[in-house]
Amino acid sequence: MLEPVMYEGGVYKHNQIVELVEDLGGYILQKNVMQTGVVLLMLVPINDMAIVEAKAKDLLGTIMRAPLTGTEIATVAPTLAYHHLPHLDCDVAEFLRKKGAKTNMVGLARGVGKRICQLSAYERDLINEHDLAVFILGNYEHCIIEKSKRLYEGIEVPIIVTGAPELKVEDVPNATAYVGSFGRILHHMRHSEELRTLDKLADVIGNVLDNVRKELAKDPPAVAPPRIKKEIEDQVQEIIDSLHPLPVTLQMNGARVKLPYDEYHEQIENIRFVEGVTMKEVARVLPSKMRNFILIRALPKSETGFVI
Numbered sequence: 001m002l003e004p005v006m007y008e009g010g011v012y013k014h015n016q017i018v019e020l021v022e023d024l025g026g027y028i029l030q031k032n033v034m035q036t037g038v039v040l041l042m043l044v045p046i047n048d049m050a051i052v053e054a055k056a057k058d059l060l061g062t063i064m065r066a067p068l069t070g071t072e073i074a075t076v077a078p079t080l081a082y083h084h085l086p087h088l089d090c091d092v093a094e095f096l097r098k099k100g101a102k103t104n105m106v107g108l109a110r111g112v113g114k115r116i117c118q119l120s121a122y123e124r125d126l127i128n129e130h131d132l133a134v135f136i137l138g139n140y141e142h143c144i145i146e147k148s149k150r151l152y153e154g155i156e157v158p159i160i161v162t163g164a165p166e167l168k169v170e171d172v173p174n175a176t177a178y179v180g181s182f183g184r185i186l187h188h189m190r191h192s193e194e195l196r197t198l199d200k201l202a203d204v205i206g207n208v209l210d211n212v213r214k215e216l217a218k219d220p221p222a223v224a225p226p227r228i229k230k231e232i233e234d235q236v237q238e239i240i241d242s243l244h245p246l247p248v249t250l251q252m253n254g255a256r257v258k259l260p261y262d263e264y265h266e267q268i269e270n271i272r273f274v275e276g277v278t279m280k281e282v283a284r285v286l287p288s289k290m291r292n293f294i295l296i297r298a299l300p301k302s303e304t305g306f307v308i
Helices: 014-023 046-058 086-098 121-128 141-148 192-218 225-235 237-241 261-269
Strands: 002-010 027-034 037-045 062-065 072-077 102-107 132-136 159-162 177-179 248-251 254-257 283-287 294-298
Touching: 002 014, 002 046, 014 027, 014 037, 014 046, 027 225, 037 046, 046 062, 072 086, 072 121, 072 248, 086 102, 086 132, 086 192, 102 121, 132 192, 159 192, 177 192, 225 237, 225 248, 225 254, 225 294, 261 283, 261 294
Parallel strands: 072 102, 072 132, 132 159, 159 177
Antiparallel strands: 002 037, 002 062, 027 037, 248 254, 254 294, 283 294
16 A cells, blocks of 8 residues: 655755655655755555655655645635635645645536525536545535535535534535635635644545545555556656646546547557556546546456456
8 A cells, every 4th residue: 555645855865765765666746846945745655654764864854644645636616706705715725735635626607505506517527537525615504504405416526515614514414524614714824723724624635535545445446546647657758748737647546637538548548558458458548527638547456357
């Protein structure tokens, strides 16, 4: 099992920890160099964590667990109109990015009003392409509860709801978890108590994603998503030339490839692994609802009969 972690340290000799993680069978998902510092998002074999931590200590760096690493999260607002305060949505999305997740903001077309709010089929399918959805709602307890009865219909991924009142998750229908102290905030979240609220949200999301990982481990994917990412980057030249941020976006059970489906899906399907199998034998290659990108879903071991 691979453990999601973040390394923070100096640029000097950071390649040593990169090479160590790769030698141990782990993956470097993202590297951000900022002047003399570097941040690495990594997946490390859980049995080898002590070795990586010892190397980080030698390099005077720090290793911390980052359960949001390697996930794609939808932050959903009822609308992107001013009265639904996209300031808050941006703060939540940016904070989750700092914790290692890839976030996409979704503004609903018909999310206004507790009696008439609804999802379109397109919005539902788009949200279901993510690992988790965060619905950012308002100040009123009754509105949050009433919207929860119909706004999440057809959504299969875990749902985290935020709002101003402190509610129990049992009070919010169809939600996996609820985090209070958000609501309609009229400014960017930068005060200490607001940052603690964001930390609480990240912790709740991390716990939910850990539970998803445990369920996936019961019937593991035939190919690990980081392996999918690596093979695409090695074998599809257009990915190297892509100007999209994170042209291969990792998910917990696959990846999103930011290339046109019609033009590249056959090339992706025919990628061959060193074990002799092709991508279409271990994963489904599907059209995405997001700009006609490519969505890859790894098949479970119970369906393929093997894991590479």
